[in-house]
Amino acid sequence: MEASTATKKFQKEMSAGTASLVLLSVLSRHGEPMYGYQIAKLLEEANPDLAIMKQGSLYPVLRSLEENGLLVSTVEPSVSGPPRRYYAITGEGRAALAEWTAIWKQVKQFVDANLKG
Numbered sequence: 001m002e003a004s005t006a007t008k009k010f011q012k013e014m015s016a017g018t019a020s021l022v023l024l025s026v027l028s029r030h031g032e033p034m035y036g037y038q039i040a041k042l043l044e045e046a047n048p049d050l051a052i053m054k055q056g057s058l059y060p061v062l063r064s065l066e067e068n069g070l071l072v073s074t075v076e077p078s079v080s081g082p083p084r085r086y087y088a089i090t091g092e093g094r095a096a097l098a099e100w101t102a103i104w105k106q107v108k109q110f111v112d113a114n115l116k117g
Contacts, residue, residue: 019053019061021104024089024097033086036062062087070096
């Protein structure tokens with residue numbers, strides 16, 4: 001069954017903010033720089049039945065987080081292909097992650113309470 005235009009719009013809007021939160025969280029927990037494909041595979045393996053974030057959508061979010069000073073990146077050569085861009089969370093990114101996590105918890109609580117009635 002194909003999603004309606006309204007559903008697709010809703011999914012896109014929901015994904016916009018949550019992708020940033022999830023990526024900061026993954027990089028914070030991992031503790032060392034990661035490249036995009038590595039992050040995508042980690043998310044896919046951890047949530048095989050929840051393919052919410054597609055690999056192609058990760059890269060614009062990673063670039064945006066870097067442009068906002070929440071991540072830094074370095075390019076390193078790869079023995080098995082083209083150079084890889086590794087991303088690491090910054091101190092500012094960790095502060096944003098803490099703030100965004102608190103906001104997420106409030107929003108989730110609000111939504112859950114209202115969906116239950």
